[in-house]
Amino acid sequence: MAGNTFGSVFKLTTFGESHGKGLGGIIEGCPAGIPVDMKAIQLDLDRRRPGQSAIVTQRKEADKVVFYSGIFEGKTTGTPIGFVIENTNQKSVDYSHIKDSYRPSHADYVYDQKYGFRDYRGGGRSSARETVCRVVAGSLAKQLLGTLKINAFVTQVGDIAINEPYESLDFNNTEANPVRCPHPQTAEKMESLIRKIRKEGDTIGGVVGCLIEDVPVGLGEPVFDKLHARLGAAMLSINAVKGFEFGSGFEGVRMKGSEHNDSFNPDGSTKTNYSGGIQGGISNGMNIYFRVAFKPVATLIQEYETIDKHGQKVVQQGKGRHDPCVVPRAVPIVEAMAALVLADFFLLNRLSKF
Amino acid sequence: MAGNTFGSVFKLTTFGESHGKGLGGIIEGCPAGIPVDMKAIQLDLDRRRPGQSAIVTQRKEADKVVFYSGIFEGKTTGTPIGFVIENTNQKSVDYSHIKDSYRPSHADYVYDQKYGFRDYRGGGRSSARETVCRVVAGSLAKQLLGTLKINAFVTQVGDIAINEPYESLDFNNTEANPVRCPHPQTAEKMESLIRKIRKEGDTIGGVVGCLIEDVPVGLGEPVFDKLHARLGAAMLSINAVKGFEFGSGFEGVRMKGSEHNDSFNPDGSTKTNYSGGIQGGISNGMNIYFRVAFKPVATLIQEYETIDKHGQKVVQQGKGRHDPCVVPRAVPIVEAMAALVLADFFLLNRLSKF
């Protein structure tokens, strides 16, 4: 399996399965001398943690990260930062019922085809539990990025969406409700919907928006590694993501160039921001804005029909713990991946000029 | 500038500016022994070529590719394939009027900020002319992929969209009109709109869809390099792209899991295909479907106000040759980038099992 590393100079490599001994990673390329705020890292982990509220999966994991290297007397040393998060609650469910069969819209079937067999205990490597490592690294990346501010938030659940422009939102409200929607009235409706869906043993999709403020000009490498191409790859690599758009996005295709072009102010800022803070693949100093679509997760607490590995029809009853809607827990993951992208480009940008 | 290489084992590295001596690239990792169909490569180049119809830019470029290495007696040798496309029409327009000023929503401003100065003749490296190299490599990648079929097509221009499901389209129609829309009636409307926009000196956005048929199971590396994450990165790296979605995409967020899950047939195929041919980041053998949003390009043949590098207001008159709508020429580029992603994963998949 290739592709377990993200980044080109600030790099995260991860390992781990949902029901193995634990997960972890190596952060490479972090410069020496950054004071590490351990509490901030644990706080981000807690925002992603299962069991944090009534509307997320009830799997019990402390998600305490243990650092093995690369930090000395409270600061990064420049050497690779190795870390581990033990799985503590991985044995509580019996997975023998899915050992020889394939859950619909999961990765069971393709893993068996690609690798010849699979670790059938839960999602294995394909489980979103893998993202716990991304949050550790992303949280450290935020600390490297300093005053730059990454605000991810839930903007849609099913058909319920915030109907105001993002400019009018107060992100201080995001963490005030379990949905992580900064618009309180909409948050309430979303929460009700998720509770209802949960009772049905069903799931529902959603959209996470992200506004990044105080971005320096010049981040992004403008051919294959355009800033938005890397942000898109980062987001699309998160489990259950089906789409990514930035700035004017899919709606922008309806516009004329004369409407869509962002005119300059004398200081280089622009009067509008259809570009979403990125021009030619490089940050232009305006706020970066993008949106990420998450499908309804495939794990249902319902009876369903599927096939076993011999192609025989089987009927299964979904059990265990699941997220009725992933977007509340996806918020810190989106932030983490955005931070990894930006930290990488922040360092790479030191190499642009002689 | 980093990020001029695409791919991990089947790799394309490109160079070149819109108004320099020429552009070119190196294709590395192409296995030995592939018979090369030179005409097919030139045909794909011709589909991307400026001046091919009345609704695209009239810049005159033959876009003839010259191969320097890696092909011997009609077959790939396994060694890197170097190629060059000379710029022949790069001197016909005077660019001095933009030397010291910044065109809105172009990369002029960010290049000056990032690199200290820029090649001000046209878009330089940020020009979509760079994509000519992608088409060369992508066309060769198609030949590596054999019977797999990549069908990109225009599905929307401005507000005019195909209103039928992609399953009902006949892709033999795609090349029958200059818009590259496989639905003839819609194609006509799109062409009229583009002609109208062109007369106004304005531009309009659009959407390119892509259906990939006969995909083997197992392509994609399921963590950071999920098949759709790489496809998304590939598409978002094309000039003017603002969004990417696959399978159920942004619409899928409104669905419940019980509706969205793709039930299996006994042979491992699925009854529905909301997954868009990809599960857990790995192709499942169903058709891959994705959509790419293109903004209206920024170059207008109109008078507009902007700033110079001292922040002074200047009035400019857009001139030169431009595309009123990029999506017709984007079709072969989308195909090329898809082919590069698939060829890379096709080879990587040889390493999955012992």
Next chain:
Amino acid sequence: MAGNTFGSVFKLTTFGESHGKGLGGIIEGCPAGIPVDMKAIQLDLDRRRPGQSAIVTQRKEADKVVFYSGIFEGKTTGTPIGFVIENTNQKSVDYSHIKDSYRPSHADYVYDQKYGFRDYRGGGRSSARETVCRVVAGSLAKQLLGTLKINAFVTQVGDIAINEPYESLDFNNTEANPVRCPHPQTAEKMESLIRKIRKEGDTIGGVVGCLIEDVPVGLGEPVFDKLHARLGAAMLSINAVKGFEFGSGFEGVRMKGSEHNDSFNPDGSTKTNYSGGIQGGISNGMNIYFRVAFKPVATLIQEYETIDKHGQKVVQQGKGRHDPCVVPRAVPIVEAMAALVLADFFLLNRLSKF
């Protein structure tokens, strides 16, 4: 710090300092389905372990490896293999005496210059303790390589060298003495020399040879990643290494081409092997032979003069535990690095032909 990953498709990334919580790594790109012999891995670790005999450092480390992922029911799953080796004996020595001063020919000075400060407890990241991770991964790589046989052995300590051609050596003798020299009489002399040097609190250099048998034809990528270039890089990345030569090596420069050329037998094998099993950077199926020079390690148990970080002269007394000669413990490290190179090329070679 870049450069903590070795390999292009079979990859090892490591973390860890000599006196931190532990060391570990991630092995990526190992194909699914390899039965893992855990005892063989621990055996290789034991061959590298401190305290294994009277002529090596007496630091007490169990060097037990714990695997976190990537192995299920005794076989590799294709997913990344994360592992950790805890440091258990890291606190027994007081390192405050070197906190502000620089030991000669150690990395103390350059780390402070490059990173601004350093983890001053022992060698930190520059300690050869880092190689424990290489042995874990290299031992697994051997299992991937199957019947191919890697025989590293001590061929010189100080002025005492084996005076027979390697073809006449019996590698079954290598592990029969603590020096790991397959020539028993020479081994005895080497051991006496090391004991003498040790009593003086001094150190001595040596040479490790390596013969690789049953190598398939075709390993190596023939421009920048020639097989011997990668082997050389691998060996030169081991602590204390000062030189690498293969085949005829430095002696070969004295020869004429008419003497040095290896004539073919009808089956493609060669009558002589001055090429050392590699032609044009690619294995030719003959035995691979190379030699690695190790300097005398810098840590002495003697009084010496040096400078502190203000450039002031200080007198220090070396203490702690040290290796009087590194080559006996280097043997499994040389093997591990050779295995990593070969496993990477073994997999890459699956991509050579259509």
Next chain:
Amino acid sequence: MAGNTFGSVFKLTTFGESHGKGLGGIIEGCPAGIPVDMKAIQLDLDRRRPGQSAIVTQRKEADKVVFYSGIFEGKTTGTPIGFVIENTNQKSVDYSHIKDSYRPSHADYVYDQKYGFRDYRGGGRSSARETVCRVVAGSLAKQLLGTLKINAFVTQVGDIAINEPYESLDFNNTEANPVRCPHPQTAEKMESLIRKIRKEGDTIGGVVGCLIEDVPVGLGEPVFDKLHARLGAAMLSINAVKGFEFGSGFEGVRMKGSEHNDSFNPDGSTKTNYSGGIQGGISNGMNIYFRVAFKPVATLIQEYETIDKHGQKVVQQGKGRHDPCVVPRAVPIVEAMAALVLADFFLLNRLSKF
């Protein structure tokens, strides 16, 4: 074929065969704003050029480099620098006699085995002609490195070696004789030997030494990418190289640590330099010194016996043009590869500290 790229942030990717249309490369990651001295680049190419003196191959190649991109108004723009060197004299010799047979100690046999067939016109990709691209990129890298001085020189041909320490040599003499040996009396003897060998239609090996002066402290990434490991890989990737050593090298194994350790002066410099300017894989500011062994090249102008691809014995008569000894032309190649390594680490070092 993998491995056509050298470097991690300052990168060279090359293409081209000895008898194809031409060779070339892409230099990526060169910062914007470096004034380019084109004459200096051509001068380095002329030092590597065939036909430059009576003791090298008489193949006639102008070796004029044409730059396609990345340089504008005399300065690097930060974008990738594409360049091409046309082959002009590639058709003058008939290679049909080697089409189906394998020259001893060439890459003919292994290419056929690895790739299924080969471009049999001369060495193809395995020819040392490929190094012309390295000289272009290395010469530009020197310009990035500024005042740092790289002095490669011939120190041994066959049994004739400079018998003085490198510290006493005057490198102004290196270019004063066709051998590129800075010791005039030794140079004369070497030249006589090469003329004699040439008349015999034979070849002879040699050693190139390299002294690098005015090196900043801190270059090198201290685990797998130690400065000397990358230098070693760089040198071992040059055609015909059989060994690499730095500092005390293979001789240093005979020394005791108490002799070998380099004591500090108050300013951080060292009294001796057995370390060869590198400690812990990082430059320490002292001169870097290394030596590279080149075998006698395999092409002889003699009759010899070999096999064809069916394993049948054939007798051949070497013809064409060849180098009786490669080291005079290897000098600029060694310098180029050293410059590529140093430029890469020079840029990477900007990322070490916060």
